[in-house]
Structure formats: structure tokens, C-alpha cells
Amino acid sequence: MATAAEQWVLVEMVQALYEAPAYHLILEGILILWIIRLLFSKTYKLQERSDLTVKEKEELIEEWQPEPLVPPISKDHPALNYNIVSGPPSHNIVVNGKKCVNFASFNFLGLLDNPRVKAAALASLKKYGVGTCGPRGFYGTFDVHLDLEDRLAKFMKTEEAIIYSYGFATIASAIPAYSKRGDIVFVDRAACFAIQKGLQASRSDIKLFKHNDMADLERLLKEQEMEDQKNPRKARVTRRFIVAEGLYMNTGTICPLPELVKLKYKYKARIFLEESLSFGVLGEHGRGVTEHFGISIDDIDLISANMENSLASIGGFCCGRSFVIDHQRLSGQGYCFSASLPPLLAAAAIEALNIMEENPGIFSVLKEKCKRIHKALQGISGLKVVGESLSPAFHLQLKDSTGSREKDVKLLQEIVNHCMDRSIALTQARYLEKEEKCLPPPSIRVVVTVEQTDEELERAARTIKEVAQAVLL
């Protein structure tokens, strides 16, 4: 019964085919021809690259001279003559067999040699072993990691925190997780190398503004606003970010955070704060530059810091609102694709946080020492102090440069060597000269830690003064 009905319908259909209107049949014919054309057309690319003729190719091949695999460099390049440190880089450091007072490592709170931190690390070593052998998503998440994230979020008074296993990779993964091609980032000229690499990886438009110059930043933001008004549909899709460091590593100055927050709300951009040097240094309880200025932490969208300075551990963390940090768990490249932090370092960081929370007095002690040595080092002939009085890592630059960077570097190296002979360990600030966007002038970096006594600070200031007088005059 069904088949008969179907056949009858089919017959009707075929009948209708003969009575079809002409335009329809023509259209169908065109479509069938189109199908045949599609089936037989070759694949081709839309934009052809300019083709070189065979002769041109041969010419180019003949002209090419291979560069040496290792370019020739002078024998006294700093990478070839490094100082060897035996023992931990704590307060007294043994450089090339000579015992010196350490003014070079970023060990601000002296937690590197702290027996409690070491005990916690050893206990965790016995419990978990050394490494995690896996990224966070692949059996690399231990309870110490979750614990550390919780503690950091509570300490910084944010909703959530996320841990990275390498301090450099923290900000270099956090920036490309949010800012993609077509977004605009306003960044300071003196931003550290990690920020520059993160910006390069994100492929966004970078607008540099002069260091700590809010008027320059406002000018750039205004220009961007005018462009946005010309093209509102594009503006709705582009995201705008401001990246600033709390305490700049290259200059030792603090960023003007209240003005940044004002600009943020005026021009609708998002702030990423990089607190590597200011975490555990600024503020009453060591919470960083937001506590220092008294700004609510909800105003800042993302705070990223590395634990290698004050916390004397390895790795870095980002903290902020929940939905901001959660995004990094899938799109932070350094989080998903590299092994997680070894649990002994996480336990050491937790213990260091405990110490920081228990005696908040060390932060004011550190500030005192910074101010003292800052005053003591003023007025050295030939060297000027670059950095704020509150910053524990500041630079000594030559007052009048000799004109060539190499000679400056050599002079400063002499000063450093002489200081090392008198058992004060200093170091020059090193940069990858070809890769930095805005290369800072060569300088000696002096670091103040809580462990240095006042008399050691006085001695260091005196030594530097004498050595500078001897070398530069």
C-alpha cells in the first residue's frame, strides 16, 4: 500500500518535471554546469608571492655568504668572565673564593637562608620528592600548590591567585593571555625585559609612553580616544590595557598608581600591574604598591609578581578577580605547557609568607635601611643615584658618560672589581643589548636587604665613595 502510494507520487513528480517552467530548468542547467566546473577547478592561492625567475634565484644563491655560527666577540665580554659563587647567595657570599657582603642578590627580606624556610623545604622534600614532572593539568597539581594559591590570594586580599613555575614566564604568559592581535597596550618605556617579551608574544599594538610621565600617557590615550570615535565599531572590539610595574627594575622608581587608576577609569583601559620588586617591600604589610598608596585592590585588574625576590622561592604568581585568573588556567602558556612548581619550593614560599605575616615590622626596617644608604650614597663624585629613597634596588649611573657604552661598562666594571676586592659584592645591571626596546644606560645595581647591619651599610657607602674617587678621577 505504501509503495504504491509512493510510486504514484513519483509518477506525479516526473510528470511535473515535464511541465516545469522554463526558467527553472535553465537555472538548474546552469547549476549543474557550475558543479562540473567546481569539480574540475584547481586549487590556487589568492595572493601569489612575487616569483623570482630561475636566474634571479641562482644569483641570490651565489651571492650568499654564510655567517659564522659563533660571531666573534672580544675576550673580556662579561658572559665569558663570570664570577663563581660557592655556597648560598645569602648575606655573606663567597665570590671567587673571597667572602663578601652581598649587595647584589634580590634577597630583600633575608629569607633565603632562614632556617624555618629551609626546614619547611626539607620536610616537603622528604614528603614529595624533588620535582613534579608534569604540568598543572597533567597530574602536576599538588596540595601545596593549591595551598600556596589560597594563601597568596588571602594575603593580597584578592579572590584568586595562580602560580607559575618560572618568574620570567609569569608576566610573559599573562599578557598574551588577555591581549591579542588588534588590541592596544600602553606600556612604560622602562618596562623590564619580561614585559617586553610578553608584549612581543601577544602581537598587539604597543604604544610606549615616557617613563612615569602621566601627561604623555594621557596624550596617547586621548589620541586613541579620537581614533575610536572615528570608528566606533572597531573600538568596541579592541581591548585597551595599561601595563606598569610597581617598582621598576631598570630605574628603581615607583609608578604613580593613583593617577594611573584615574586614567584607567577615564579612558576605560585595564591595568596590569607587575609587582616583582614591590611585593614584600612596599606597603605596611608588604602587600605591594597598592597598599603603599592606599588604593583598593579591586581597582587593579591583574597583579603579577615573581616570588624570586622577596619570597626567596622560585616562580611567580598572578592574583586578581576570579574570572580574570580562571582564564589563565587554560590560556596562560606558561601555566598549561610547562611543569608546575616543585613542591619543596611551594612549601618554602608558604613558610616565607608565614614569616612575612608574623612580623610585619621587617618592612619598616627595610625602608629605614634604604633611606639610610640612599642618603649615604648621595654626593659621590662621578656617580649619581638613580632610584627612589624607598626602593631597595637602585642604580648608580655615571654622571657624565664617556660617550661609548663599552667604555662606560668597563669603568663600572672596574669599580665593581675594586669593591669586590674590599669584600663588597656588587654587580652591574645586565641587559641583552640587541633585544631591549629602550636600553637603559649602564649602571651598578645596589640592593639593600634586611640582614645588612647599619655598620655594613656605612662601610659599603664609604667603600663605594673611595673606589669611585680612585677610578673616576
Added chain:
Amino acid sequence: LILLTPFIPFFSIPVVWTLTNVIHNLAMYVFLHTVKGTPFETPDQGKARLLTHWEQMDYGLQFTSSRKFLSISPIVLYLLASFYTKYDAAHFIINTASLLSVLLPKLPQFHGVRLFGINKY
């Protein structure tokens, strides 16, 4: 899959075929020619952020086999639909309009073209 729709509603066969054709073309238009970018991170560092799926297919190479298949399938559906609707004029208009809306964006001349600035960013 597409042919399951005839059995669900109680419309007549021509309406069912037109409906199938229109729904298929609409879905194809939305997924291939309207939605832009990628739902996941790609190794091309975001170059495809403003490109529809059709433009991203095979990295912009025209007339590859997947593109040919996706161009031919709405045409085949159109031919079947017009056969089953007995070449009725009203159905013809609807089917042809929906076929054109799906075929035109697939032409290589329309690669990256945004008419009237719709869907530009």
C-alpha cells in the same frame, strides 16, 4: 540527517523539502560565513581573528576538496528540493534565494568582502 525532518511535522512533502533546504542553508550561512575567529588558540597568533570559518578553511586556499564538497552539497539539496516541490513558483523563489545566499560568499571574489560593513569587526 537532513532527511529526518520530513518525518516529524505533518506538513506536505514540498513544504518539508523547502524547509529542509532553508534550514540547511541558514545553518551553513551562520556557521561558515557569520561567526568569525576561533574558539580556541591557534598557532597563527590571532591572524584569523577577523576571518570567517570559510575564509580560514585550508589557510585561504581556494577550491580545495573540502571547499568543493561544501559548495556542491547545497546545490544538490536545491536540485532535490526543486524536484520534490514540483517546481512551484513560491517555493522556487524561497529555495533560490536561500541557495544564492549560501553560494555567493563561497566565490573566491568574495574572500574577505564585507557588504555594507556588516560583520566587519
